[in-house]
Every structure is written in structure tokens, then in C-alpha cells.
Amino acid sequence: MKQLLQKHWVEFVIVPPVLVAFGYLIFGDKYFLTWHNFGAMTLPWLLFSACVGVLCNLWRIRLHKYFVKMEDWWKRLVSSVLGYMSIHVVCFSIIFGLGKNLWIEDVSVIFEKLNTLIIVDFSVLIFITTLYEGVTYFDKWKDAISETEQLEKLNLENQFRSLQSQLNPHFLFNSFNVLSSLIAENPHRAEDFVDELSNVYRYLLRSNDQELATVRDEIRFIHSFFHLLKTRYDMGISLTVGVPEKYFDRRLPALSLQVLVENAVKHNEISLEKPLAIEIEAINGALLVRNNIQMKKTKVASNQVGLSNLQQRYELLGVKGFKINDDQQVYEVVLPLI
Numbered sequence: 341m342k343q344l345l346q347k348h349w350v351e352f353v354i355v356p357p358v359l360v361a362f363g364y365l366i367f368g369d370k371y372f373l374t375w376h377n378f379g380a381m382t383l384p385w386l387l388f389s390a391c392v393g394v395l396c397n398l399w400r401i402r403l404h405k406y407f408v409k410m411e412d413w414w415k416r417l418v419s420s421v422l423g424y425m426s427i428h429v430v431c432f433s434i435i436f437g438l439g440k441n442l443w444i445e446d447v448s449v450i451f452e453k454l455n456t457l458i459i460v461d462f463s464v465l466i467f468i469t470t471l472y473e474g475v476t477y478f479d480k481w482k483d484a485i486s487e488t489e490q491l492e493k494l495n496l497e498n499q500f501r502s503l504q505s506q507l508n509p510h511f512l513f514n515s516f517n518v519l520s521s522l523i524a525e526n527p528h529r530a531e532d533f534v535d536e537l538s539n540v541y542r543y544l545l546r547s548n549d550q551e552l553a554t555v556r557d558e559i560r561f562i563h564s565f566f567h568l569l570k571t572r573y574d575m576g577i578s579l580t581v582g583v584p585e586k587y588f589d590r591r592l593p594a595l596s597l598q599v600l601v602e603n604a605v606k607h608n609e610i611s612l613e614k615p616l617a618i619e620i621e622a623i624n625g626a627l628l629v630r631n632n633i634q635m636k637k638t639k640v641a642s643n644q645v646g647l648s649n650l651q652q653r654y655e656l657l658g659v660k661g662f663k664i665n666d667d668q669q670v671y672e673v674v675l676p677l678i
């Protein structure tokens with residue numbers, strides 16, 4: 341009952357006294373002369389309020405789907421008032437047309453008061469709509485503050501995770517081991533390795549201050565990151581990127597690709613006999629990141645913080661379509677582009 345009142349407080353609190361006031365404006369003292377008169381004169385307006393309520397609610401839902409941003413409040417307000425006025429005029433015309441022929445006994449509609457009635461109706465309509473939009477704006481403002489706080493929290497978690505990656509002793513140990521062996525065996529490859537390692541760390545540090553990154557930057561980074569993996573695993577790992585340039589200026593949460601590539605490397609066997617194949621492609625406004633599944637025999641401890649963080653960031657950004665597909669042979673994650 342409480343939820344019903346909260347959702348339809350206008351219909352329960354505002355409409356009944358307004359209907360009675362309209363009835364008196366139309367019929368004068370005759371309106372309250374008998375219970376019979378009161379009922380006969382009120383029922384048509386109950387029908388009117390029901391029709392208006394349904395139509396205005398449909399119009400309101402449509403506007404709130406079209407004007408979703410907080411700064412669109414004035415567009416919603418103007419469109420609401422104009423739409424509601426049009427609905428009221430049409431319903432008024434129908435009710436007066438029916439009343440002229442169907443009114444009970446000697447009760448007749450006083451058409452001379454129609455202009456006054458419309459002016460009063462529009463005045464009340466503007467007041468109620470402004471009040472309603474004010475309440476809606478306040479609710480959106482509170483939701484926006486809450487979402488901002490959650491995004492800040494998730495971004496801090498993402499920064500912490502990024503810093504952990506930067507300072508991960510295993511990552512550093514493996515990188516320096518590879519570099520050490522390359523210096524003696526192939527100085528040119530060692531130089532390339534250092535360049536890519538510096539690119540990786542530069543991007544990681546820069547991403548700490550970014551909520552979103554372009555597809556172009558993410559792909560450039562993942563190539564540098566993969567170069568380190570390729571130097572370590574050689575033919576045991578491969579990366580295929582098939583993303584058309586038309587998607588390069590689209591955006592997605594920063595470090596999304598690193599999360600998924602790291603996840604694939606962490607949980608799967610990588611060897612010449614069992615190569616790990618990672619693919620990144622763009623389909624229908626989203627990036628698809630997939631890899632073949634060949635789980636390590638020794639289960640790797642994981643709290644799924646990276647994937648969970650990524651999914652929550654999409655939810656708070658209001659972007660739908662993030663999806664994880666796992667058929668036990670291929671692991672695929674869908675990243676909607678913004």
C-alpha cells in the first residue's frame with residue numbers, strides 16, 4: 341500500500357479535490373444539491389481523470405526514456421506540460437461532447453465556463469508537473485551522487501589493482517629474467533623488450549587517472565603488453581586483433597583488455613604443445629575478447645576482483661551488454677563500446 345501511494349500520490353492526493361473543484365466550477369450550487377446530482381456530475385470526471393491519468397503516464401514514461409540526463413530537466417518539463425495540455429484538451433472535448441447528450445435529468449454542462457475551466461486546469465497542471473519534475477530531479481541528483489561515489493570507489497580499487505600489477509614481484513621478476521637472458525643472447529630484442537616494458541608502465545601509470553580510454557589506446561597498450569608475454573612464452577601464445585579503424589575513437593573502461601588477457605594467461609596452460617590463442621574483434625558496437633580454455637592442472641587462487649570490478653564499472657556507467665560466455669572450450673567476454 342505504501343509503495344502504491346508513493347508511486348501514484350498525485351492520483352490519490354491531488355486529483356480527488358481537484359475533480360470536486362472542477363465539478364463546482366461547471367455546475368455551481370446544483371453540484372452539491374443532492375447526492376444524486378453529485379454522483380451524476382462526478383462520474384464523467386472520474387472517467388476523464390482515468391483516461392488522462394493513463395495517457396499522461398504513458399507520455400511521462402516516454403519522455404523519461406528520451407530525456408534521461410539530469411541536465412535535460414527543462415526539456416522534460418516543457419515537453420510534459422505541452423503533452424499533458426494536449427491530452428487534457430482532447431479529453432475535455434470528449435467529456436463535454438458526451439455530457440451534452442447523456443447527462444442525467446436536467447443536469448446540463450455549462451459550456452460558457454469551459455474557458456475558465458481550462459485555464460484553472462492548466463494552472464493546476466503546470467503546478468503539479470513542476471512539483472513532480474522537481475521531485476524527480478532531486479531523486480536523480482541523489483542517485484547521481486551515489487553512483488559517483490561508487491564509481492570513485494571502483495576507480496580507486498582499479499588504481500590499487502593497477503598499482504599491484506606494476507609492483508607485482510612475479511611480473512617484475514619474470515620481466516627482468518627475460519631481459520637478462522636477452523641481453524646476452526640478443527641485444528636488439530632486449531632493447532625492444534625494454535621499450536615495450538616502458539610503454540606498459542607508462543600506460544599503467546597514466547590509466548590511474550582515467551575512467552575511460554579509447555579503443556585505439558587500449559589496443560596500442562595491449563600490443564605492448566603482449567610483446568612482453570610473447571617474449572616470455574614464445575610460440576606458446578598468440579594474439580589476433582581484428583578491430584576496424586571505425587571503432588578506434590569509441591571508448592571503454594581503461595585497462596579492460598589487460599584484465600582479460602591477464603585472466604587468460606593466469607588460468608590456462610601455455611606451451612608449444614598447448615598454445616594459448618587470444619582473439620580480439622569488434623562486432624555490433626562491442627569488443628569480443630576470447631581465448632581457448634585449457635585450465636591449469638593446479639588451480640590458481642583467484643577472487644575475480646578484476647572481472648567483477650569491470651562489470652560494476654559498466655553498470656555504474658549505465659552501459660548494458662557486458663557479458664561472459666563460457667562453453668568449457670572457449671572463454672569469451674563482450675565489452676560494449678561507449
